[in-house]
Amino acid sequence: MMRKISAVLVVVFFGLVFSSLAINYTERQSLRPLAESYVKLVPQDLGAPNVITGILLTYRGFDTLGEVAALFMAAAAVGLLLGTSDKGRGQSAAELPERPKPSSEIVQSGAQILVPLISIFAVYIIMNGHRSAGGGFQGGAVIASSVLLFVLASPRYRVDLAFFSMTESVAGVLFVLAGIAGLTFANGFLDSRVLPLGHFGAFISAGAIPILSVLLGVKVGCELSVIIDRFRA
Amino acid sequence: MTSSVVLVTGLALILIGMWGLLTHRNILRIVIAFSLMGTGTHIMIVAIGYVTNGTAPIIDRALTLSEAPARAVDPIPSALVVTAIVIGLAVTAVMLAYAIRLYQSKKTLSIDAFTESKW
Amino acid sequence: MAEMIGSIIILLGAIFHFSAGLGIFRMPDAYTRMQAGTKASTLGNVLVLLGLAFLHPDWILKLLLLFGFVLVTNPVSSHALARAAHVIGIPMARETGVDALRDVRKRGRGAT
Numbered sequence: 175m176m177r178k179i180s181a182v183l184v185v186v187f188f189g190l191v192f193s194s195l196a197i198n199y200t201e202r203q204s205l206r207p208l209a210e211s212y213v214k215l216v217p218q219d220l221g222a223p224n225v226i227t228g229i230l231l232t233y234r235g236f237d238t239l240g241e242v243a244a245l246f247m248a249a250a251a252v253g254l255l256l257g258t259s260d261k262g263r264g265q266s267a268a269e270l271p272e273r274p275k276p277s278s279e280i281v282q283s284g285a286q287i288l289v290p291l292i293s294i295f296a297v298y299i300i301m302n303g304h305r306s307a308g309g310g311f312q313g314g315a316v317i318a319s320s321v322l323l324f325v326l327a328s329p330r331y332r333v334d335l336a337f338f339s340m341t342e343s344v345a346g347v348l349f350v351l352a353g354i355a356g357l358t359f360a361n362g363f364l365d366s367r368v369l370p371l372g373h374f375g376a377f378i379s380a381g382a383i384p385i386l387s388v389l390l391g392v393k394v395g396c397e398l399s400v401i402i403d404r405f406r407a
Numbered sequence: 408m409t410s411s412v413v414l415v416t417g418l419a420l421i422l423i424g425m426w427g428l429l430t431h432r433n434i435l436r437i438v439i440a441f442s443l444m445g446t447g448t449h450i451m452i453v454a455i456g457y458v459t460n461g462t463a464p465i466i467d468r469a470l471t472l473s474e475a476p477a478r479a480v481d482p483i484p485s486a487l488v489v490t491a492i493v494i495g496l497a498v499t500a501v502m503l504a505y506a507i508r509l510y511q512s513k514k515t516l517s518i519d520a521f522t523e524s525k526w
Numbered sequence: 527m528a529e530m531i532g533s534i535i536i537l538l539g540a541i542f543h544f545s546a547g548l549g550i551f552r553m554p555d556a557y558t559r560m561q562a563g564t565k566a567s568t569l570g571n572v573l574v575l576l577g578l579a580f581l582h583p584d585w586i587l588k589l590l591l592l593f594g595f596v597l598v599t600n601p602v603s604s605h606a607l608a609r610a611a612h613v614i615g616i617p618m619a620r621e622t623g624v625d626a627l628r629d630v631r632k633r634g635r636g637a638t
Binding site: 177178180181184185188189190195196199201202203204205206208209210212213214217218223224225226229231238242245247249251252255256299305306307309311312314317331362394397398401402404405 | 422461
């Protein structure tokens with residue numbers, strides 16, 4: 175009873191704070207000065223039509239590196255909690271069947287159609303990060319979802335953890351090296367103007383942003399795939 | 408007007424998630440409430456950056472270079488939310504891993520069984 | 527005129543989505559909840575895409591691709607969930623009449 179009353183009080187209090195936020199909110203008619211300068215600077219300075227990817231990978235590139243570190247911490251935590259050690263999972267290992275059951279035919283047929291489509295779509299999202307909506311993080315998440323479908327359809331497939339860990343570490347090291355290259359040859363850490371800007375809107379353009387997108391997509395995809403594989407029974 | 412509706416929806420989702428977090432006793436429902444709060448926060452952040460009659464800040468056929476500063480929506484909140492969604496997925500995975508370990512140790516999914524660390 | 531039709535169809539799709547949520551809330555056991563969630567929300571998706579086709583006629587090819595994709599993925603994922611629920615033995619509601627996979631449950635592991 176006390177618990178319910180205190181829960182109601184907390185929710186009512188937050189509701190009052192949020193309602194004061196919602197009442198005083200008026201829609202903006204024009205951009206704030208910082209946003210306006212970003213919208214003007216990214217196409218002409220970096221040569222990238224997608225303003226959001228330009229911000230994420232150049233002007234706020236250090237924050238992206240921090241988010242990648244947070245993702246790595248989450249993957250390490252899941253690996254610690256669900257790691258494959260026999261000591262920690264004593265009695266649950268005895269209840270497992272010797273070989274995993276095959277999945278049903280509907281899931282297998284569906285996966286045969288869907289896994290190639292989803293993988294191609296993920297690669298398209300990563301490669302087109304600088305031209306239209308997309309980027310490294312989103313494409314990595316879609317890659318992980320295609321790995322999840324594949325694992326569901328063939329339960330006997332074991333994700334090669336060594337290969338994924340090595341790929342992810344190499345991608346992370348290359349990302350930081352690209353940042354240091356920006357420090358040496360251009361204006362600052364993770365500056366993408368080390369490579370030529372190219373024709374606006376072309377496939378190979380916008381400096382080092384496509385390369386950074388690909389590295390980010392590979393790293394995030396491998397990390398999320400390893401997380402998904404740890405949940406296997 | 409449009410973004411006020413979206414803002415109120417986001418705030419309502421945060422309140423609903425908070426209520427579910429504090430009331431339910433089943434661990435999996437608490438994880439769902441966390442995820443709901445995260446989604447509500449993302450919606451709210453994106454709604455704040457709306458400019459009246461604006462469109463996405465991507466320079467293509469719909470938004471030419473010269474009219475971009477006048478008609479584009481604020482790109483900074485969208486950039487924050489893009490990474491936040493992926494990290495929300497990883498944090499939900501960590502919470503579910505905790506739930507699995509808790510279930511393996513006590514064979515029950517109710518958090519009333521784990522009171523030994525409360526004062 | 528086309529805008530009015532498109533908006534009404536999108537509203538219908540939203541009503542179906544709401545009924546999917548209501549079904550998940552009110553159904554007695556896991557299997558009926560999954561059925562309500564998948565069928566009603568897939569139909570809601572399809573209706574929203576159809577309404578969008580009325581509002582933006584030049585998007586019809588993309589919307590057709592989306593429609594095919596949604597129709598392939600939603601049932602497959604719900605089938606995988608329901609299958610897994612049956613295998614680990616989640617009990618059915620008392621009003622259930624027929625269990626088509628009762629032999630599979632009795633035989634235990636080792637069969638699909």
